[in-house]
Amino acid sequence: xxxxxxxRVITPGTVTAKALVSxxxxxxxxxxxxxxxxxDKQVKCGDQNNPDLYKKPMINKAICLPETxxxxxxxxxxxxxxxxxxxxxxxxxxxxxxxxxxxxxxxAANWTDTKMPVVDSLGEEFLSYVKDxxxxxxxxxxxxxxx
Numbered sequence: 001x002x003x004x005x006x007x008r009v010i011t012p013g014t015v016t017a018k019a020l021v022s023x024x025x026x027x028x029x030x031x032x033x034x035x036x037x038x039x040d041k042q043v044k045c046g047d048q049n050n051p052d053l054y055k056k057p058m059i060n061k062a063i064c065l066p067e068t069x070x071x072x073x074x075x076x077x078x079x080x081x082x083x084x085x086x087x088x089x090x091x092x093x094x095x096x097x098x099x100x101x102x103x104x105x106x107x108a109a110n111w112t113d114t115k116m117p118v119v120d121s122l123g124e125e126f127l128s129y130v131k132d133x134x135x136x137x138x139x140x141x142x143x144x145x146x147x
Contacts, residue, residue: 002147005126007092009142010102011109013117016137017089019130019146020061022052025069028077028101031058035086036077043086062136063088066127068101078104082114090138093120094127119144 030047034040035058045053068074078101081087091105097120105118117138130136130146137145 002145003129005122005144005146007119007122007126007142007144008096009140010097010118010120011105011116012140013090013115014138014140015062015089015115015117016135017060017062019064019132019134019136020053020056020058020088021127021130021132022050022063022065023127024050024052025067026050026053026063026065027070028068028074028104029070032077032081032086036080036084043081058088059086060089062090062092062138064092064127064130064136065094067093067095068098072100074098075100075102075104075107079107079111082108082112082116085114087114087116090117090119090136092122092126092130092136092138092144093118094122094124096121
């Protein structure tokens, strides 16, 4: 069954990818630290406090999450994973995005060749509906289709 959600575009783009869902906050630094510092090519989530994502590959996935949490390095980490070619296919927030994550996504969209659509304010129903490995399609206007 297909379900459509509408959110606010933070960085535009179109993409279709498999979902990877975090029901709790996404600690950007903890999640990407191994990929950035130790060259993990599969970009497995290193945040042991996130049981939904821990040790799962995040590269080219549609990361579905409520919000980011953690340190003020979050925006720089998002920019860095995009610059290194280790980015998710997109990031889809059920809640409004925080300014640090938004700044990292916007800088990456303007300063790297990586196109990582980011949409926020998709609502709690979005996060309740989407499951790992469902196919997620993002449109330029912030429409997200989950099937």
